[in-house]
Amino acid sequence: MEKMRVEGRIWKFGDDVDTDVIIPARYLNVSDEAELAKNCFADIRPGFATDVAAGDILVAGKNFGCGSSREHAPLAIKAAGIRVIIAESFARIFYRNAFNIGLPLLESVEASLGLSDGDKAVVDLAAGMIEGAGGVFPARPIPDFMAQLIAAGGLVEYVREVKIGR
Amino acid sequence: MLMTITEKILAAHAGRDRVSPGDLIEAKVDVALANDITAPLAIKVFGEIGVEKVFDIDRVVLVADHFVPNKDIASAQQVKLVREFAREQGLTNYFEGGESGVEHVILPEKGLVLPGQLIIGADSHTCTYGALGAFSTGVGSTDLGAVMATGEIWLKVPPTILLRYEGTLRPHVGGKDLILHTIGLLGVEGALYCAMEFSGSVIRKLPMHQRFTMSNMAIEAGGKNGIIEADETTLGYLAERTSARFEIFRSDPDAHYDRVIDIDVSGIEPQVAFPHLPSNVRPVSEAGDVPIDQVVIGSCTNGWLEDLRDAARVLKGRKASPGLRLIVMPGSPLIYKTAMQEGILETFLEAGAVIGPPCCGPCLGGHMGILASGERAVATTNRNFIGRMGHPESEVYLANPLVAAASAVLGRIGGPDEL
Numbered sequence: 001m002e003k004m005r006v007e008g009r010i011w012k013f014g015d016d017v018d019t020d021v022i023i024p025a026r027y028l029n030v031s032d033e034a035e036l037a038k039n040c041f042a043d044i045r046p047g048f049a050t051d052v053a054a055g056d057i058l059v060a061g062k063n064f065g066c067g068s069s070r071e072h073a074p075l076a077i078k079a080a081g082i083r084v085i086i087a088e089s090f091a092r093i094f095y096r097n098a099f100n101i102g103l104p105l106l107e108s109v110e111a112s113l114g115l116s117d118g119d120k121a122v123v124d125l126a127a128g129m130i131e132g133a134g135g136v137f138p139a140r141p142i143p144d145f146m147a148q149l150i151a152a153g154g155l156v157e158y159v160r161e162v163k164i165g166r
Numbered sequence: 167m168l169m170t171i172t173e174k175i176l177a178a179h180a181g182r183d184r185v186s187p188g189d190l191i192e193a194k195v196d197v198a199l200a201n202d203i204t205a206p207l208a209i210k211v212f213g214e215i216g217v218e219k220v221f222d223i224d225r226v227v228l229v230a231d232h233f234v235p236n237k238d239i240a241s242a243q244q245v246k247l248v249r250e251f252a253r254e255q256g257l258t259n260y261f262e263g264g265e266s267g268v269e270h271v272i273l274p275e276k277g278l279v280l281p282g283q284l285i286i287g288a289d290s291h292t293c294t295y296g297a298l299g300a301f302s303t304g305v306g307s308t309d310l311g312a313v314m315a316t317g318e319i320w321l322k323v324p325p326t327i328l329l330r331y332e333g334t335l336r337p338h339v340g341g342k343d344l345i346l347h348t349i350g351l352l353g354v355e356g357a358l359y360c361a362m363e364f365s366g367s368v369i370r371k372l373p374m375h376q377r378f379t380m381s382n383m384a385i386e387a388g389g390k391n392g393i394i395e396a397d398e399t400t401l402g403y404l405a406e407r408t409s410a411r412f413e414i415f416r417s418d419p420d421a422h423y424d425r426v427i428d429i430d431v432s433g434i435e436p437q438v439a440f441p442h443l444p445s446n447v448r449p450v451s452e453a454g455d456v457p458i459d460q461v462v463i464g465s466c467t468n469g470w471l472e473d474l475r476d477a478a479r480v481l482k483g484r485k486a487s488p489g490l491r492l493i494v495m496p497g498s499p500l501i502y503k504t505a506m507q508e509g510i511l512e513t514f515l516e517a518g519a520v521i522g523p524p525c526c527g528p529c530l531g532g533h534m535g536i537l538a539s540g541e542r543a544v545a546t547t548n549r550n551f552i553g554r555m556g557h558p559e560s561e562v563y564l565a566n567p568l569v570a571a572a573s574a575v576l577g578r579i580g581g582p583d584e585l
């Protein structure tokens with residue numbers, strides 16, 4: 001994997017965070033990542049976009065990323081600096097999109113409950129272990145195919161290498 | 167090996183005799199769809215992959231419907247990029263301007279989606295075409311870019327939840343109410359990663375447009391697809407639109423389902439989803455006194471001709487409550503024209519409605535009907551998330567077209583019986 005270890009500040013969110021609040025539709029008239037990142041969580045967490053640092057960790061509850069298929073949502077989160085998202089569960093289109101663009105996701109009920117906003121955490125992606133102030137939490141291992149995507153750097157590289165053979 | 171309709175379609179497109187839930191497959195795609203928001207990113211990805219031509223110029227469909235007619239310079243640039251790509255590639259199905267409407271209304275109307283197909287769209291409501299007995303699901307732009315390049319996609323075979331609807335529908339209750347009720351029952355992640363298969367005698371009697379409404383909102387329960395076996399109603403609908411050939415798949419009677427849920431529809435009233443989740447449903451009689459500022463009738467959920475007819479029946483000879491903005495958006499130019507010929511548009515105008523062009527408009531808070539802080543709207547659309555239709559402190563209530571029209575007259579949430 002590109003980067004096996006992530007260390008950073010935790011940004012915590014609740015259940016059912018939908019792509020409309022991750023990046024409101026009025027900002028979708030552009031697809032430049034840096035522009036999108038500026039408006040990430042603009043409505044529900046003003047200040048996120050300016051305060052988040054590269055390497056930070058997003059922690060959420062159930063069904064993270066539900067709603068529209070806009071890939072602008074994981075792109076905005078990734079471009080803002082988040083390196084991994086930990087949640088109880090993810091909406092399926094968001095799940096695909098994140099891995100496709102090389103943003104790893106971990107599913108862990110324990111970590112979602114045990115980690116607090118503002119704390120520091122260390123995440124070992126390969127082992128699926130998360131360590132924070134509240135303890136050490138196991139995550140469901142990333143499925144093989146998804147790990148291949150992350151290792152390749154995303155779906156584009158994967159398709160170029162494996163399907164087209166360039 | 168017994169299989170569900172979803173498993174059979176996936177197996178056929180993966181070139182396998184059988185598949186089981188959890189299998190990771192590479193499947194051939196029949197139709198790939200993107201819109202003016204998702205296509206620009208998909209086109210960028212397509213460029214990065216580095217193939218010259220899309221896999222099939224007849225099977226890549228691009229629809230400009232979200233921010234059109236272009237709402238600002240940035241949107242115009244995006245649509246321009248999509249238009250130029252469509253021209254360069256020689257795509258046979260690019261829709262813009264007077265040829266365009268809401269993508270999920272346009273594709274069935276033009277006979278571009280068929281039973282038994284595998285359809286992938288960079289739009290979450292691509293699940294709409296499940297109503298025709300196709301496997302149809304939404305993805306993001308990177309996936310779609312890869313599909314445009316290769317004509318294939320990786321998919322995990324989902325477990326299926328069978329939903330059986332029996333009983334007799336009450337007046338003013340239809341597909342929208344059945345699906346809202348179902349989402350209320352399952353919750354917004356109740357069908358996460360799962361196929362939803364709608365069946366039972368109630369579905370068999372449901373007209374095509376209401377089947378589309380149900381499949382359209384499968385994603386609102388987290389579903390991967392929402393499928394209905396093709397029958398006489400489906401064939402009748404298709405016969406008027408295409409002569410293309412297709413294969414019909416059906417679930418084996420003893421296929422394995424992850425869950426089977428029986429729903430007796432006889433007690434279901436028209437439903438209203440309160441802010442800010444589609445699962446937050448109540449019967450309209452328990453809505454209480456909720457004054458509203460705007461009513462939107464349209465979208466890929468309820469922008470069908472029959473939906474407009476329903477709304478017009480309620481509005482005929484009545485007026486929208488003073489100060490309330492009633493916005494009607496026909497789903498396609500053909501629906502617009504037919505509604506005009508039938509005199510429905512006149513009914514809307516006399517009721518004080520603004521009739522918008524066939525596009526997404528205010529559904530996603532794009533333009534042409536944005537809400538201010540504290541404002542409330544009843545909409546026939548599919549999502550009522552925070553800020554979906556405008557200001558983060560505005561509210562959206564989801565309902566069927568009859569309830570939406572009645573609410574416009576009442577100035578508060580209510581059903582046609584209260585008029």
Ligand code: SF4
Pocket residue numbers: 232268269270289291465466467525526529530547548
């Ligand atoms: S009408 Fe609304 S839900 Fe349907 S495609 Fe357009 S924005 Fe999406």
